[in-house]
Structure formats: C-alpha cells, structure tokens
Amino acid sequence: KKGFRLEFCSSGKAYKKFELQDHIVNDLDHHWIQMKFTEQDAKQKQPLWNHEYTRHGRCCFNLYDQNAYFLLAMRLKDKLDLVRTLRNHGIIPGTKHTFDEIKSAIMTVTNQVDPDLKCVKYTNGVQ
Numbered sequence: 001k002k003g004f005r006l007e008f009c010s011s012g013k014a015y016k017k018f019e020l021q022d023h024i025v026n027d028l029d030h031h032w033i034q035m036k037f038t039e040q041d042a043k044q045k046q047p048l049w050n051h052e053y054t055r056h057g058r059c060c061f062n063l064y065d066q067n068a069y070f071l072l073a074m075r076l077k078d079k080l081d082l083v084r085t086l087r088n089h090g091i092i093p094g095t096k097h098t099f100d101e102i103k104s105a106i107m108t109v110t111n112q113v114d115p116d117l118k119c120v121k122y123t124n125g126v127q
Helices: 023-031 039-045 047-055 066-080 082-088 099-107
Strands: none
Touching: 023 039, 023 066, 039 047, 047 066, 082 099
C-alpha cells in the first residue's frame, strides 16, 4: 500500500530483552551497534533494539516474531549496505550531492522502490 509506514503499531507483543547468552545478542551488537551507550549497558538494557522493535518490529508481528524480525533486519542491512551503495556512487562524507542523486543511488539497491527520504535541517540542535 503506497504511503503506508511500518511504525508505531500498537499490536504485537512488547519487546522482550534478549538474554545475554543468546547468540543473537553478539550478532546484534556487531551489526546494530548501540553507539550512545557503553557496551555493557547496550547489551544489558538494549535501549536501541527495544526502540527499533517497538517502533517498527511490532508492525510485523503477524509475520515475524522478535527474533525473526531482527534476523531479517540484519540480513537486509547486509544486503542493501547503504554506506557501500552511497560510496559506490561517489557519495562520501565531505562531498555535496542533490537529494535526487542520493535517492537515485539508494534506489539501485531497493529494486527502484522509493526509499522515502526526508531532509532534516536540525536534529537535537545539530545541523
């Protein structure tokens, strides 16, 4: 459905923290780094993963449980590799590009699906 966004769904189960011994914790820590937190807090409290699952993952509860959601997200991240895609199109930090150039580069790995980008002038006081 065009324009449908998978976010802030009230259905589905709430995030359940992964046990530290779960294999997925190390995979998530490697692929979905919680950079605002110490490694210990990130793994124990899991704030970013909780946020992402609460915001997006719960929308898919009828297709994917929490484990499957994160496994799929990590697979898609590796498959789409946004940083490499932008770099392959000459879009690197310190260079200037139009919105359309960035959007077109991303669409090369999304099967021409619109990535639904938005320009943000300020985020938390930082331009």
